[in-house]
Amino acid sequence: MKGKTLVIxxxxxxxxxxIVYKFAKNGVNIAFTYNSNEEAAKEIAADxxxxxxxxxxxxxxxxxxxxxxxxxxxxxxxxxxxxxxxxSNAMIYGRAVIGGYGKFMKLRPRGLNNIYxxxxxxxxxxAQQAAKxxxxxxGGSIISMSSTGNLVYVDNYSGHGTNKAAVEAMVRxxxxxxxxxxxxxxxxxGAPIDTDALKAFPNxxxxxxxTIARSPLSMMGTPEDMAGACYFLCTDDAxxxxxxxxxxxxxxxxxTKG
Ligand SMILES: NC(=O)c1ccc[n+]([C@@H]2O[C@H](COP(=O)([O-])OP(=O)(O)OC[C@H]3O[C@@H](n4cnc5c(N)ncnc54)[C@H](OP(=O)(O)O)[C@@H]3O)[C@@H](O)[C@H]2O)c1
Numbered sequence: 265m266k267g268k269t270l271v272i273x274x275x276x277x278x279x280x281x282x283i284v285y286k287f288a289k290n291g292v293n294i295a296f297t298y299n300s301n302e303e304a305a306k307e308i309a310a311d312x313x314x315x316x317x318x319x320x321x322x323x324x325x326x327x328x329x330x331x332x333x334x335x336x337x338x339x340x341x342x343x344x345x346x347x348x349x350x351x352s353n354a355m356i357y358g359r360a361v362i363g364g365y366g367k368f369m370k371l372r373p374r375g376l377n378n379i380y381x382x383x384x385x386x387x388x389x390x391a392q393q394a395a396k397x398x399x400x401x402x403g404g405s406i407i408s409m410s411s412t413g414n415l416v417y418v419d420n421y422s423g424h425g426t427n428k429a430a431v432e433a434m435v436r437x438x439x440x441x442x443x444x445x446x447x448x449x450x451x452x453x454g455a456p457i458d459t460d461a462l463k464a465f466p467n468x469x470x471x472x473x474x475t476i477a478r479s480p481l482s483m484m485g486t487p488e489d490m491a492g493a494c495y496f497l498c499t500d501d502a503x504x505x506x507x508x509x510x511x512x513x514x515x516x517x518x519x520t521k522g
Contacts, residue, residue, distance in 0.1 A: 265499065266291030269344045271337075273325055273386070274354025276301040278459030279409065281308060282487035283351060286495050288312040288320065295340045295347075297325035297354065301495040308347035309397050319344070327354050327386035328378060337393040346401050349498045352396030352408045352431075353422075356512045376423050383427040384434055391438060391456060395447055403446030405498040408435050409490070410453035410509060414518050418456075419467060428453070432509050439507030448506035453492045455513035477522025479514035 270287045274280045275296035282521065284294045289419045294312055298305035305322035312320040321343050323336055323405040356378060357365075363375025372376045387408045394415050398404030414429035439449035456462055465471055493512050496502055511517060 267293070268348035269293045269295060269346050270498070271295045271340060271347055272349075272353055272391075273306065273327060273390065274299065275322075278303040278461060279454070279457060279487045279490045280351075280353040281360065282491040283305065283353065283494050284308065286488070287349075287498075289320045289348070290495070291318060292349070293319040293344060295321050295323065295344055297323050297336065299324070299326055299354065299495040304360040312512075322454040322495065325354070327382045328360060330381060332387040333386070333389045333393050337397070341397070347394055347397035348401065348404050349400075350404070350406045351404075351494060352390050353380070354386070355461060355475050356382040357461060359461060361423065366420050366423070368422055368426040371423060376415045376427075377420065379423045379427045380430070383424070384431050387431050387434060388438075391449070392456060395442055400443045404448075405502070406435075406447060406449045407436065407494055407497055408432070408449075408451045410451040412453055412511060412513050413453045414453075415517055418437040418471075420465070426427060435509070436507045441486070442504060443474070448495050448497070448502070450506060452490060453508040453509050453511050453513070454485055454490050455516040456477075457487060457490060459487060472522060475514070476515055478516045478519050480519055480521065481514045483514060485514055 270292050275284045276298045301382040309322050315410050331487040360378050363372030364379040391406050408431045410432050413425040435449050435451045458473050489512050
């Protein structure tokens, strides 16, 4: 993995941050994006470089404007000589999801469309740009983050859940068409993981307790659990794994405990 390059959206905190640390620890150079939190991005890049001796650069990106990926990849081309891995991780919250995050009867087209743009369109445009670079080096691995809220009911999550289902389907289509270029495409889907995004849920404490109660392992997942799955999917140990959704849920999706 040493000397390869990961491009990932939204690595200032939560799962994205855990992913960049996991890859950098293993010698992978990192190109990551931030949206509002430039200060955190700066600190993370400096920390990765000093702790692990890799190259780390951060760039602004708004996934509500997926075409920004085109300029972003041109900048990445100036800083890095190759792109091996791409992870579509960033997700919107707050004002942008009004009308998209809520009960079914409160859903509104604008909020739902924003979530589609941030989830599916951003994955498509980012993965297209990444695939063009991967093709030149003989292959690569692309991942979209997903969540088990597309398989089991989660309060207020219909907008996100349906778009995670959509991006998983898009992953399978991309996998079939990019396989001939030796590019593998998968989704990593998590049950609730303790991050700021989850803390933004009004019923955060309840979700946390329910997740622990339902898991046969009686614990909550961490950003590092998601990072480990992403890392595995980028190694040669996963060289025949494509078009899959890798579910990291502590057994919660099937379990009826709790
Ligand atoms: N947490 C969970 O329970 C859970 C479970 C399963 C799957 N997931 C998925 O895992 C991924 C990461 O989730 P997380 O919980 O780690 O989220 P998080 O902690 O809230 O981090 C979100 C990231 O996205 C960036 N971001 C926010 N708005 C953006 C925008 N408009 N354009 C570009 N970037 C933007 C943020 O950057 P700034 O800080 O710079 O604004 C931040 O780096 C998401 O795809 C999520 O659906 C999460």
